Structures are given as C-alpha cells and as structure tokens.
Amino acid sequence: MVEGKEQQIWVPESKNPRVVVVGAGFAGISFIQKLKNKPFQLVLLDKNNYHQFQPLLYQVATSGLEPDSITFPVRKLFKGQKNFVFRVAEVERIDTNAKKVYTNVGSLHFDYLVLATGSDTNFYGLEEVQKNSIGLKSITDSLNIRSLMLQNLEKAALSGNEAERASLTSIVIVGGGPAGVETAGAMAEFSKFVLPADYPDLKGELMKVYLIEAAPKLLGAMSEKSSEDTLRSLKAMGVEVMLNTGVKSYDGHTVDLGDGKEIKTQTLIWTAGVAGVFPSGLERSISAPGRRLKVNEYSQVKGYGYIFAIGDVGGMLSDQYPHGHPMVAPAAIQQGVLLAENLVRKEEGKQLKPFKYNDKGSLATIGRRRAVADFGKMHYKGFFAWVLWSTVHLLSIIGFRNKLIVGINWLISYLTHDKGNRLIIRRYSKS
Numbered sequence: 312m313v314e315g316k317e318q319q320i321w322v323p324e325s326k327n328p329r330v331v332v333v334g335a336g337f338a339g340i341s342f343i344q345k346l347k348n349k350p351f352q353l354v355l356l357d358k359n360n361y362h363q364f365q366p367l368l369y370q371v372a373t374s375g376l377e378p379d380s381i382t383f384p385v386r387k388l389f390k391g392q393k394n395f396v397f398r399v400a401e402v403e404r405i406d407t408n409a410k411k412v413y414t415n416v417g418s419l420h421f422d423y424l425v426l427a428t429g430s431d432t433n434f435y436g437l438e439e440v441q442k443n444s445i446g447l448k449s450i451t452d453s454l455n456i457r458s459l460m461l462q463n464l465e466k467a468a469l470s471g472n473e474a475e476r477a478s479l480t481s482i483v484i485v486g487g488g489p490a491g492v493e494t495a496g497a498m499a500e501f502s503k504f505v506l507p508a509d510y511p512d513l514k515g516e517l518m519k520v521y522l523i524e525a526a527p528k529l530l531g532a533m534s535e536k537s538s539e540d541t542l543r544s545l546k547a548m549g550v551e552v553m554l555n556t557g558v559k560s561y562d563g564h565t566v567d568l569g570d571g572k573e574i575k576t577q578t579l580i581w582t583a584g585v586a587g588v589f590p591s592g593l594e595r596s597i598s599a600p601g602r603r604l605k606v607n608e609y610s611q612v613k614g615y616g617y618i619f620a621i622g623d624v625g626g627m628l629s630d631q632y633p634h635g636h637p638m639v640a641p642a643a644i645q646q647g648v649l650l651a652e653n654l655v656r657k658e659e660g661k662q663l664k665p666f667k668y669n670d671k672g673s674l675a676t677i678g679r680r681r682a683v684a685d686f687g688k689m690h691y692k693g694f695f696a697w698v699l700w701s702t703v704h705l706l707s708i709i710g711f712r713n714k715l716i717v718g719i720n721w722l723i724s725y726l727t728h729d730k731g732n733r734l735i736i737r738r739y740s741k742s
C-alpha cells in the first residue's frame with residue numbers, strides 16, 4: 312500500500328472500542344466467539360474467507376477427504392453476531408504509533424490489535440528444499456500434494472523405465488512429528504490398498520514411503536512408549552523410517568542425506584518444523600525459538616499494552632514452558648478464550664488473569680485403525696486410541712455438515728480401505 316494515497320477499509324461506525332483480530336484460526340475464532348454481545352467492535356481480517364482445520368490436512372493430501380469438509384466459511388461461522396465485521400484482507404504491516412494495520416486492500420485503525428496469525432512451514436534456511444518440496448500447512452498445500460502424487464502416478468503408468476517409475480511414485484516425508492507420522496501412515500495405506508486396485512499394471516513394490524527424522528525418535532513430544540509403538544506400526548505398514556537422519560538438500564529429483572546417502576524421488580513433503588508468521592512492524596518483539604512474538608502471561612506483545620499475540624504466533628515463555636507452549640489447537644483456543652475475558656476486565660479496570668495451559672494430552676494416528684495417546688502418565692495404543700483420536704477430531708471439526716461428511720468418509724474408508732478423492736482437479740507444477 313503506497314502511503315499518501317492511503318485507501319481505508321470501510322467498516323461501520325461504532326461507539327465501542329475497535330478490536331482488530333488478524334487470523335481466523337483456532338485462536339482468533341475462540342476469542343471472537345467469547346466476546347459475543349460484549350461492548351467491542353470486533354473486526355476480523357483473514358487472507359482467506361474460510362477457517363481451516365489443519366489437523367486433517369494430511370487426509371486431503373492423501374485423497375481421504377475432500378477439502379470442503381475441513382474448511383468452514385468465516386461469515387457463516389459468525390452469522391448473527393452483531394458486534395462482528397469480517398473483511399478478506401492480508402495484513403502486511405503494523406504501525407504501532409498510529410495504531411493502524413496496513414493490508415493489501417487498505418488500512419484500518421484499531422484500539423486493540425489481536426494477532427492470531429499462526430505459523431508457517433520452517434525450512435531452516437534450506438533454500439533448495441523449500442523451492443522443490445511442498446509443506447503441509449494449508450488446504451492449498453494439501454491439494455498440491457494430492458495433485459502431484461496423482462500426476463506422478465499417471466506419469467509412471469506411461470513410463471516403461473523402472474528407475475523413472477520408482478522416482479515418480481516414491482514419497483519422502485521429512486519430519487517425524489504428528490503431521491509427518493500421520494501422512495506417512497496414510498500414504499502407506501494408499502500404496503497398499505489403492506495402488507494395486509487403480510494401477511494393476513504398475514508393480515506393487517512401487518510407491519515406497521520414506522519418513523525421515525533428524526532426532527533419534529518419532530513423536531518427540533510424546534512418551535517413549537508412544538514413539539516406540541509408532542515406529543513399530545509404521546515399519547509394519549512398510550514405511551521406511553530413517554531416524555538420526557538430516558536432509559542436506561533436494562533438487563526435485565534426489566534427496567541428499569549426507570555421507571553419500573540419497574533417495575530418488577519427485578515428491579518431498581516437508582513437515583519438519585514451523586515458525587511463527589506475522590506482519591512487519593513488530594520485529595523488535597520476536598522471541599527465539601520458533602520465531603514467535605514474545606508475550607507476557609496476559610498475551611501482551613512485549614512493549615505494547617494494546618497489542619496481543621495468541622495461538623502459534625505468541626511465544627509465552629515460562630519456567631514450565633521455556634520454549635513457549637506447544638503449537639497445538641488447545642493452547643490456541645485456551646489463549647483466545649482467556650484474552651477475551653481479560654479484555655473485558657481491562658475495560659472494566661479490573662486485574663487481568665495470567666494464562667495457565669491446561670494440557671489435555673496428545674494423540675497421533677497411524678493409519679486407518681491405529682493410534683497412540685498420552686494422557687498424563689497414561690498411555691494407550693491401537694484401536695482404542697484410534698477411536699479416541701477419531702472422536703476428538705470429529706468433535707473439533709467446525710460445522711455439523713462437515714462432521715457428518717468426515718464421519719461418513721471415515722466409515723467407508725474403515726470398511727473398504729478406499730480413499731475416494733483421487734482427483735486431479737487442478738494440475739500442480741513446482742515453480
């Protein structure tokens with residue numbers, strides 16, 4: 312936006328303080344819902360007109376779910392909330408002195424600013440990897456992975472060259488956290504059940520799935536038992552798991568693992584890390600690690616009493632969480648809810664309440680009917696953990712229609728091993 316010719320985003324007049332919220336993720340949404348009927352003007356800005364349910368992105372990427380079933384229109388979500396205004400806008404810069412945000416469609420003044428912009432894929436400066444691989448952070452990423460995988464299978468069906476076929480169909484996933492583990496499990500099932508049915512002329516041993524992790528164990532944030540169970544299950548499903556292995560480079564055809572080790576593949580999915588993402592103007596407040604904005608126990612960005620950061624982008628360091636809270640949905644939701652309560656308290660001149668994370672446990676699924684779950688010292692695995700995982704996710708998806716569609720898809724897939732969304736709707740090419 313060129314200053315001097317400044318275009319302003321129009322929003323209705325209001326006597327109440329204006330709270331500009333950036334980001335319709337878990338944190339932004341829970342914050343706004345909690346302030347329904349409270350005396351604020353809540354203006355939500357997001358670059359997309361939908362909320363996306365990131366925990367199931369891998370199922371869209373592997374043809375298990377359609378994209379519409381894990382996204383929800385923002386306007387529909389807040390239908391009838393009178394103190395709410397939504398604008399599709401990408402916030403590019405914050406002017407902290409003028410209390411204004413500058414976006415790709417105009418500027419807007421705020422009394423309070425709530426940054427709930429989440430995080431983005433972290434390639435740790437590996438430029439070649441970033442250029443040639445795909446992250447898993449958005450619906451667009453999921454659809455790109457789905458298209459690339461299916462396009463490459465079709466190319467492999469045209470090729471009589473065994474080495475070319477292997478490179479086209481092999482899938483390398485980097486990062487042994489929940490996203491990498493879940494993607495690897497779903498890809499292995501695709502390879503085992505869908506590939507032989509759809510491509511009977513391609514040899515079964517094609518579409519090898521590799522999972523690469525730099526640490527000595529998978530699911531580093533979960534219990535020892537969970538990581539061991541996960542490793543065993545993935546191996547049983549045919550996934551080649553490579554621990555203590557770092558990716559040095561990837562040129563679109565060869566993954567360089569150092570020491571002369573390499574894998575030939577034309578599909579590399581990068582889930583190895585995330586970093587906070589936010590508009591420019593607050594660089595002084597970045598905290599290590601994870602490139603998050605340093606906030607105090609009330610989610611106030613260091614140095615600014617009227618700017619807050621919640622969810623993945625807020626780095627709230629404490630003795631218990633010296634690196635900030637885990638970048639997961641429950642932490643984002645709890646921070647959104649408490650900030651809403653605190654903003655009411657602030658307006659009423661009352662003492663703010665400090666944030667205390669209520670860790671309800673961790674879950675990860677490994678394919679169609681296996682999962683691991685840690686609740687405090689309790690550990691569960693197998694079918695029971697998978698039922699828990701399915702229930703928690705189904706309850707967390709926004710919208711009755713979405714819950715129903717996802718539930719039906721899972722039931723069909725459970726009974727038939729099928730993944731029904733094997734569609735190349737728009738072709739993907741790496742730029």
Ligand SMILES: Cc1cc2nc3c(=O)[nH]c(=O)nc-3n(C[C@H](O)[C@H](O)[C@H](O)COP(=O)(O)OP(=O)(O)OC[C@H]3O[C@@H](n4cnc5c(N)ncnc54)[C@H](O)[C@@H]3O)c2cc1C
Pocket residue numbers: 333334335336337338339356357358359361362363364365366367368369400401402403427428429430447448449489490588589590621622623624638639640641643674
């Ligand atoms: C593949 C994957 C699997 C996951 N699995 C789990 C899981 O099983 N369980 C779990 O608890 N957590 C999981 N997570 C993590 C969880 O999704 C995040 O912690 C959570 O989404 C964070 O919520 P948030 O509101 O901070 O950010 P987000 O949900 O990322 O929302 C950020 C929003 O901000 C918008 N935005 C960003 N920048 C701008 C800008 N400049 N202008 C306008 N809008 C902007 C984005 O469009 C987006 O809508 C997973 C994440 C991924 C990627």
